[in-house]
Amino acid sequence: MGIFGKKKSAVDSRTAQPRGASAPTGALSIIGAGMTVRGDLDANGVVKIEGAVDGNVRAAAQVLVAKGGSVQGDVDTTEAVVGGTVSGAIRARERVEVQSGASVHGDITTRRIAVAEGGTLNGLIRMDETPTTRDERGAESKGEARPRPSLPSGGQRPSIPVARIAVPPRAPTQPS
Numbered sequence: 001m002g003i004f005g006k007k008k009s010a011v012d013s014r015t016a017q018p019r020g021a022s023a024p025t026g027a028l029s030i031i032g033a034g035m036t037v038r039g040d041l042d043a044n045g046v047v048k049i050e051g052a053v054d055g056n057v058r059a060a061a062q063v064l065v066a067k068g069g070s071v072q073g074d075v076d077t078t079e080a081v082v083g084g085t086v087s088g089a090i091r092a093r094e095r096v097e098v099q100s101g102a103s104v105h106g107d108i109t110t111r112r113i114a115v116a117e118g119g120t121l122n123g124l125i126r127m128d129e130t131p132t133t134r135d136e137r138g139a140e141s142k143g144e145a146r147p148r149p150s151l152p153s154g155g156q157r158p159s160i161p162v163a164r165i166a167v168p169p170r171a172p173t174q175p176s
């Protein structure tokens with residue numbers, strides 16, 4: 001066939017997606033090793049950080065901080081897995097995992113948490129409340145009422161104990 005007799009492909013060769021298809025909403029965004037981002041990140045899917053982020057990170061699905069990766073700011077997501085370093089608060093609606101060799105320096109608010117042997121946590125852990133999302137915090141700042149606990153008599157706020165957890169790596173055992 002001649003040039004004009006070719007069939008058009010149903011796939012857009014530039015994006016390898018069917019023509020007319022949009023980018024997936026749960027896309028993976030990667031901050032590569034050796035890369036530094038200064039500023040806040042906001043993603044609809046998953047953010048994997050192998051480099052450094054100097055700012056807040058928000059991902060609808062998941063934030064993965066790989067071994068060697070670091071975040072200097074708050075993390076807000078559904079699930080957070082930390083293999084590197086986070087210096088800031090973590091708010092995860094479902095789960096936080098701190099892997100061996102990882103460190104978190106900040107408060108954690110989540111429903112479930114897993115800390116592997118060798119992982120380090122320095123901060124307060126809140127598991128009895130649902131983490132607030134940006135939308136709820138925005139409603140609170142607009143003057144919409146949210147229930148607040150009442151202060152005990154005397155007007156003093158009760159002190160909240162701070163959990164400091166450091167799990168050192170286990171030395172290999174020698175057979176006897």
